[in-house]
Amino acid sequence: MDYREHIARAVAYIEQNLTNEIDLAACAKACGYSEYHFLRVFKEVSGLTPADYIRKRRLSEIAKRICQTDEYISDIAFRYGFNSKENFTRAFKAEYHILPTEYKAVRNSLKLYEPLSFETRPFSVTPEIITLPGLSLTVYKSDEDYPPNFWNKYNARKLSLRLSGGRVCEDFGVSMWNEAGKKLEYYIGIATENAKGDLAGTQELQITGGLYALFKTPDTTHANFVNTIHRTWEYINRVWLRESSYKRRDSFEFECYQEQSRVFSERIYIPIEEK
Secondary structure (H helix, E strand, O other), rough: OOOOHHHHHHHHHHHHHHOOOOOHHHHHHHHHHHHHHHHHHHHHHHOOHHHHHHHHHHHHHHHHHHHHHOHHHHHHHHOOOOOOOHHHHHHHHHOOOOOHHHHHHOOOOOOOOOOOOOOOOOOOOOEEEEEEEEEEEEEEEEOOOOOOHHHHHHOOHHHHHHHOOOOOEEEEEEEEOOOOOOOEEEEEEEEEEOOOOOOOEEEEEOOOOOEEEEEEOOOOOOHHHHHHHHHHHHHHHHHHHHOEEEOOOOOOOOEEEHHHOOOOOOOEEEEEEEE
């Protein structure tokens, strides 16, 4: 029996008690560790302290229920241990960078934190190799280090409709690694041909034509959409690019989907050339 089996017991205890007060000493006892050893091993395994893990799990379950029921947000939050509306609102905004009321209004896809699991689930996506013409996008530059948080703000503020003048359009997330700044440059917007509305604060990006690998993320649910996108990117970066006969070409990579379609799949385009 290794530490993963021990920590799995604590995870099961946490899941059973998300709506109850959770005592870290009881978590440690569930996996047979001292509290000190439990805190150290849990952080090593998950990358989070137990307290941060519990907070993320509770916020994720609350977010699911906000979309699934007509209950008051505060009632759901109280059930999951938040002792005031203000504390919950502060925690939700710190996690997702939008207000829970904004989320309830648009019901956009959030990056939710699922229960910690040690099972290795097979995952693969077979791309289509295509040649694309160039395209022009009208975009906002991200003011977030973490792209999902910028998507949250983009959707909550209905920036797509602002750009298009009220027309529902496909949205594009565009990225390129800035080697000099050692950071990911990220943008979100729509095709310039559809940008007929308020363009304040935007810029145009020219996406070069050429050879691309097109990946379609597996169909999934609202709650698991962003996680599935991340798994697809992880597969592209860690498996496909290493094993295929292609390598990245120096150009923008982009992903696109239509949030309001409620079809929870997106297309990812990777500019490539033969190795």
